[in-house]
Amino acid sequence: MTPDAAAPDSSPDSSAVPVPDPAPVPTRMLVHALVREDGTVDAGELYTVAGLLGMTDQQVRLCVKRLVAEGRFTHEGRGRKAVLRAVADATGAYAPDAAYVRLAYRQDHGLAPWDGVWHLFAFAVPESERAARDALRDTLLHLGAAPLHGGLYACAHPIGPLVEARARELGVAAAVTSLTSTDLRVGGVVDPPALAAALWPLDGIAARHDELADFARSCLDRLGRPEPLASAERLSLAVRLAAVFSYAMTPDPLLPAELLPRPWPGTRARHLMATCWTALARHPATNGSTPLPRLFALYEDLAG
Template sequence: MCVTVVKKVHNIRNRPYAGAMNEDPSPGLRPQSLMLTFLGNYVLRRDIAVFSGSFVELFAGLGVGEHALRSTLTRMTGRGLLARHRQGRRMHFGLTGRSERILLDGEARVWRRGAVNEDWDGQWTVLSFSMPESWQRQRHDLRSRLMWAGFGPLGNGTWIAPSKVDLGPVLASVEGLDPGRHVRVFHGSAGAPTDVTQMIRDAFDLDGLAAGYQEFLDRWDRPDPIPKAPHDLARYLWMMTEWLQLVGVDPRLPVQHLPDDWPAVRAQKVLHELRERYDAPAREIADRLVEFIPVAKAAAGD
């Protein structure tokens, strides 16, 4: 049952682009996901708030209408991901402490850790949990947090991750959970007669992960990706949003225990090559389109 949950999460987060099936070049990505990508690339570390009209103009080029864009701003503000800053009659939106933490984590996953684990030290984190039957919501929340942290289920409340994971933030985010009573955590290497390659296949959805990276390659590993895109900023934001969704469900499994043609290897190379192509022109377009005001740095506890 837990394996099915992993597969469902992957499929939801890696829907194919709408533009791959019709003449509309706009990918079928959620406005909030695109917004987080934009904020992570062009607002993070700048202590600015962006004029709402700039978002409307910019996101129109990404295939997001004004009503959907303004609804996204409202929802993200309500969830503590954006802060409103009024100047005269104009409304601007900046980061909060919460959104900064999310964006920094995404940045680390993409550019520091990457999707390919070529230097695994053989260490695992093993977690088991036991909760009352009535705690359905807490179990669901914990499973979701564990998948985001790179864990896969072995069954009977036992989960594994191919690294030493700091579980403090994961466990603290599950409301009502008392880790000392409900959770047990161990670190170490696998011993005989464990077949590590088979264990990985049992705990993680390799087929689903591979399919996501192959879809990425089908769209981006070509001389002129998405030729009907309005500009390189749109291409860059679409590409980075899709990649963030991929690494968000990728546990960075040791490459020596994966198939020889594991598509994440080529996909990550393509990502870096296209970043070199798109980054400068995309930033120039963003600087031209975005009006902003300086604001005080978001408080860490926001």
């Protein structure tokens, strides 16, 4: 799919917010993020927003070609007048886990206090089933568990049912042991916040949230200006904010407030993100009749 020769220049707009992204937006994510409620993506809008995000037309063309070849989208028409149509629900390519994000905000508001219970998981999967062993380990890490020793992990949340389901799926359920404890001791450390600081890379997680907070503040500064946003700039800000939010949240085990330093940067960053998203969703665009992508409804619901 090639842009029309007479199409407007897709180079970055000088009016866009000049904020460095800690998490550049992948081209594939951009395509999925611009899917509208009717399942379509306007190619002209796609190329314009891509330009604002520093992507080349060639990057977009190649990405669209791959997505069509994979059967994820079909396209009708040519160049910037083309329309892409999602073959299936494309939100999974950019959507955060809704339950995970809602837990984060519940904790931020003091609605999910910690019960003082550590959830422990041990497994001994043989080398002959290495792929299953690695997949189970990755699942534990993804769910916010931290390694204590070889094959032994701890988590502050009751993730047992999810771990057991994954172990059954991998065919290694018999190799998994789980238990709970209220007096976990690691190398003589027993104080829960001290254990959390020793087991999870809190400094690195906090730094990502600081970057999210900085980016959200920069967006709020732009939204506070009297001039309306062009539709493409509004969309580019939305996509960038979603990408930076995902970047900050991906390594976060969502430890309960009782285990974290005070104040915790994640709480402030998520508050700013929600404030920014609400302002962005309500901010008038110069061509406000343009249909908004699913991204707006998704994040407005999660951050609301």
